[in-house]
Amino acid sequence: MVDVTYNSDLHFEHTxxxxxxxxxxxxxxxxxxxxxxxxxxxTDKEVLTKLEHYLDEFNLQSNIVRDIQKSIQQHEINILDHTPNGSESMDIPRVKEHLKLRHKMEAQREIYGNLKKDFFLFSSENL
Incomplete structure (x- = not known):
């Protein structure tokens, strides 16, 4: 049995x-x-340094969010451009591209979650 990846499944995950x-x-x-x-x-320099660190990290995360959103949009366009008329299944290169995006999202979830957890811990201990 051959596994088939459908465009609708990829689109749903993108959504x-x-x-x-x-x-x-x-x-x-x-x-x-x-x-x-x-x-x-x-005014405490140590607290200010840590707050500025978190501000930098949150700005970085905002940029990463925009980059991933752009990658998803480009992948959607790529799927449409490379799907034969009437075909609902996806070719292997597009599926591999999708799997890379999935891995990126999973990694980003962990990074972002850990950053928020660290920030809230710092906040509860210092602010």
Whole structure:
């Protein structure tokens, strides 16, 4: 039996990822706003250094979110451009590209989750 990957399955996963990334983007904006408020109120250099570190990390994460969103959009276009008329199954190069995106999303979930956990731990201990 040959496994078949359908365009609709890839599109569905893209839709889920896009929703997740959009949520992260909004969350990151809120976190950045909160950090800017905290930075303006603190004078302790050690705390300020750590807050600025988190601000830099959240800005980096915002850029990564935009990059992944762009990759998803490009992959959607690539799928449409390389799908034979009437075919609902995907060719191997497109599936491999999708698997790379999936791995990137999974890794990013872990990185982002750990960053938030570290920030909230720091906040609860210091602010």
């Amino acid at each position: 889920l990822w896009t929703s997740e990334l959009t949520f992260w983007g909004g969350e990151l904006k809120s976190l950045e706003n909160r950090l800017n408020e905290l930075i303006s109120h603190w």
